[in-house]
Amino acid sequence: MNAHVSQGGWPVLVLNADFRPLSYYPLSLWSWQDAIKAVFLDRVNIVEHYDRAVHSPSFEIQLPSVVSLKSFVKPTTHPAFTRFNVFLRDRFVCQYCNAHDDLTFDHIIPRSKGGQTTWENVVAACSPCNLRKGNLTPQQARMFPRQAPFAPTVHQLHRNGRLFPPNYLHDSWLDYLYWDTELDP
Numbered sequence: 081m082n083a084h085v086s087q088g089g090w091p092v093l094v095l096n097a098d099f100r101p102l103s104y105y106p107l108s109l110w111s112w113q114d115a116i117k118a119v120f121l122d123r124v125n126i127v128e129h130y131d132r133a134v135h136s137p138s139f140e141i142q143l144p145s146v147v148s149l150k151s152f153v154k155p156t157t158h159p160a161f162t163r164f165n166v167f168l169r170d171r172f173v174c175q176y177c178n179a180h181d182d183l184t185f186d187h188i189i190p191r192s193k194g195g196q197t198t199w200e201n202v203v204a205a206c207s208p209c210n211l212r213k214g215n216l217t218p219q220q221a222r223m224f225p226r227q228a229p230f231a232p233t234v235h236q237l238h239r240n241g242r243l244f245p246p247n248y249l250h251d252s253w254l255d256y257l258y259w260d261t262e263l264d265p
Contacts, residue, residue, distance in 0.1 A: 090130060090143050093253045097152035099127075101257060103238075115144045124149055128252035145252040159234050161199055168240050169232045170204035175225035176213070179206040188229060190215045199231035 092115035094108040095101055102108035110118070116134070118124040119141075128146035159165050166185050173180060186205035189195030192215055203225045205213070213221045232240075242257075249257070 090132065090145075091248065091250075092144050093146045093250070093256060094124075095127065095146065095148040095256055096155070097149050099148055099256060102149075102153065102155075103241075107257075110147070112143045115147050116141060118147065119144065122150070127256075130250075130252075145250050146256060155234060157234060159232060159237050161197075165232070165237060166199075166202055167204050168237050169199075169230075170227070171240055171243065173204065174206040174209055175203040175227060175229075176205055176209040176223050178226070179209070182207045184210050186210045186213060188225065189217060193217060200229050203227075203229050 090112040091109040092112055093101065094110050094115075112134075115124065119126060124144075124147040126142075126144040126146075127148050128144070129142040130145045131142075133140050133142045163185060167183055172183065174183065175186075183204050184207055185202050186209070187195045187197065188201050188203060191197070195201050209223065213223045216223075218224045
């Protein structure tokens, strides 16, 4: 067990009906309780399980570690514009100085100057750079983002998300998460 996951946690990786994760970052996980409830409601199939079981007076079931949905959920083609997804698009790096800490987001064209809160006008920025740029345009501040902001695809966010593995990966999950890694002989 990873130190970041409590012994009672037993998270369950959730796969779509095509056996791909519903999302990579954050990884689509359910609690073991939600997974067992979904098994009894006949919404999922158990694909892998832990070497641990839960008991009731008349029933025992091994804790699932990987489940797949019985019905395919069509993935969204346009990711939601959220602070987290902006950070993910920009790989959790300030677009002005490459810092990783104290991230906020910055409007390239400030809102007071007509800038909107959109994919094409917002970048990840550390607090010091954001304060230094202030209410100025990039030309006025002489601060230009390293990458022009853009609306990412779901695939681009998934690719970036895979650069930041979660704190906990159970061995039974690996075959379903990293399809492009080298296989053992």
